[in-house]
Amino acid sequence: MPRISSKVDKDEHLVKVGAAIRARRKATGVSQEALADYAGVDRSHMGKIERGERNVTLLNLVRIAEAMDCKPSDVLSEAGL
Amino acid sequence: MPRISSKVDKDEHLVKVGAAIRARRKATGVSQEALADYAGVDRSHMGKIERGERNVTLLNLVRIAEAMDCKPSDVLSEAGL
Numbered sequence: 001m002p003r004i005s006s007k008v009d010k011d012e013h014l015v016k017v018g019a020a021i022r023a024r025r026k027a028t029g030v031s032q033e034a035l036a037d038y039a040g041v042d043r044s045h046m047g048k049i050e051r052g053e054r055n056v057t058l059l060n061l062v063r064i065a066e067a068m069d070c071k072p073s074d075v076l077s078e079a080g081l
Numbered sequence: 082m083p084r085i086s087s088k089v090d091k092d093e094h095l096v097k098v099g100a101a102i103r104a105r106r107k108a109t110g111v112s113q114e115a116l117a118d119y120a121g122v123d124r125s126h127m128g129k130i131e132r133g134e135r136n137v138t139l140l141n142l143v144r145i146a147e148a149m150d151c152k153p154s155d156v157l158s159e160a161g162l
Contacts, residue, residue, distance in 0.1 A: 004140075008140070009140060013139060013140060013143050014140070017139060055138045055139055055140050056138070056139045057136045057137070057138050057139070058094060058095060058098060058136055058137045058138070058139075058142065059085075059089070059090060059095070059136050061139065062094050062162065071157070071162060072157050072162045073155075073158040073162055074154075076152070076154035076157060077152075077154040081143065081152060081153045081154055
């Protein structure tokens with residue numbers, strides 16, 4: 001069960017950011033597990049972040065962006081945020 | 082006491098984002114309390130976010146940016162992230 005309801009995230013910001021992370025990760029040919037390990041984020045948590053089921057924190061967004069060799073602001077821009 | 086130690090946030094990402102929020106808020110002449118109320122963030126929590134003492138979540142960053150009539154990616158860019 002997602003912890004974030006669509007009522008709380010009505011504009012689907014988390015879904016958009018998760019999709020942007022996934023798109024960039026896939027473009028670089030890295031598995032979700034490898035990205036999670038490299039970023040130091042729990043593998044299960046990374047899956048939930050990519051599906052927009054968790055309210056990702058700034059420090060995790062920074063870690064994920066660094067692991068993908070980009071800036072956190074790039075990820076948000078790509079998510080349209 | 083800050084909940085986020087400098088060890089966890091060694092590159093001071095949270096401090097940088099908090100400073101960027103504060104700078105933009107001050108440039109628009111809005112008080113911290115007014116911004117907190119407008120964004121729907123607890124006033125005490127907003128102070129801690131501006132001081133980099135809390136690991137701000139994406140949804141709160143979105144709410145704060147919307148309250149300042151800008152994009153979350155703008156805030157991160159201004160923070161150098």
